[in-house]
Amino acid sequence: MNQLLRSLQLSLLNIGYAQLGKEWDFDNVFSPFTRIYYIAKGNAKVFHSNQEFYLKPGYLYLIPSYTYSRYKCDTYHEQYYISCFEGMGNGPSVYNLCHYQYEVAAQEMDLYYFKRLLELNPGRSLTNNDPQAYDNRPTLDRFEQSNNDLTAQDYLETHAILSLLFSRFVRHSKISDSGAETRREIGDILNYIGENLHLRIDVKQLADYSNLSTDYFSRMFNEKVGIRPNPYIQAKRIERAQLLLLTTNNSLKQIASKVGFENLSYFSRVFKKHAGKSPGGFRREQLKNG
Template sequence: MIEILQSLRLTLLNIGYAKLNSSWDFDNVVSPFTRMYYITTGSAKLYHNKRMFTLKPGYMYIVPSYCYARYSCDHYHEQFYISFLEEVSNGISIYSLKEFIYEIEADERDRGYFEQLLAINTNRGIKNSDPKTYDNKPTLQDFIKQNETLTTKSFLETQGLLTILFSKFITNYKLKSDINAADYKMQKIINYINNNLHQSITVVELATMCNYSPDHFSKLFNQLYGSGPNKFIQEKRIERSQLLLLTTNDPLQEIAEKVGLDNISYFSRLFKKLTGKTPAYFRKEQVNI
């Protein structure tokens, strides 16, 4: 395991300081990179991994790559922000190997790390905070190329500071330690599922992406994740619909479509089967808590 961690490579994409208002309101954000925030003033909300985080001054937050997230700000807040790629050997995600916490109280040294990174990497800010304007392959490649303009000293210092900040969110190895080299490609399948829940996903399609037969793919998937791919996809669709029910005023039909379940009757039945409640009751119950 230590060999894999030694291969960890962090690649800076963006860093900046932003003053944001209620226009910082984005849904259905699934990015191929990690986001990190240090809040200095005001408040906002962040939703991911089945949780809502109230962004508070003096705290740091992280959003893993390929993780569905939603952002909103009722009034105003200011933040340092960093986006970066995280890679380890054989293409597996570091988030599959380690447990992470997503909110930590920062200290003055942490703020200093952000300030130093920003001083080293000037002109790396995002001009438009809407993820749709920069969350695409051509733009990301442009961000990556900017690292080539750094001096050796600045590049190494950037890597060191990023590693220090990233390490603060890591806790322990996950209990699931049965991932081996032959199965690293399955991580890409999970990323694909998370990024495409709004459309049809078939086992045949996923198996083809891995160059496996559907039967072999389903067996391996079940060994790694404890359920068949179809059940896993259904559970992910309902998990995302729960988040949308809590964080938007979208009608049920629109939420069903956003999670790839166009038939509202089937969506409601599946939701109740997995949660024990109807979508409407779940939303009403949470609002009244």
């Protein structure tokens, strides 16, 4: 498990402080990035992952990437905010590896860490707090250039603080700790899937890769990951397609091919089943204010 986490990279997009009132009222927010909040004063509400969170002073809040959410402030609140891009190379999402608690009491030094990130990364605050204005058409090159412009010392400190704050929310691995060999095998399989989403992948192929029978492999995968292999693969394909729709100008046919669908019509049907709308409709809706 920890070996997989060694490949985790957190890239800062925005860090800032905001005083917000009733204008902080947004629905159907879909973000390709992770968000972390520290509430300094007042109250507000966020709904995501089928839960409603009442934002309270002195608490940290996590909103995972690719999670639909709603925000609402009835009166007034003040927040420090971080948005960052999390990546695991071509491996599985970090959100598939661990369970998370989305609301945690801030530790004594956490407010300092937010303020320190602001010092290390001036000019990275949002100019418009409407997520539709800043979140749905990421310009990764611009953000990466800002990160590359940091000194080596500031870059390392920034990454260390992001990792530390992110760690506050991690509870335990989704992959069972029932044996080092099993953990390694499941980690290898998840990496294999992530690296080969553009290819045809089926349960027999994965079972052969693991030197296991098809039935035993499928049962083991479900036990350790919490979902059967085929639904997992399909969900990962659609998640990757959503990222490509938001971050590239690739055609729908190109994106379908990059996530393992040879037939564009079938890709569109599967995508709509998962996302509730067609790939083209998804892209238009999410990028309309980009």
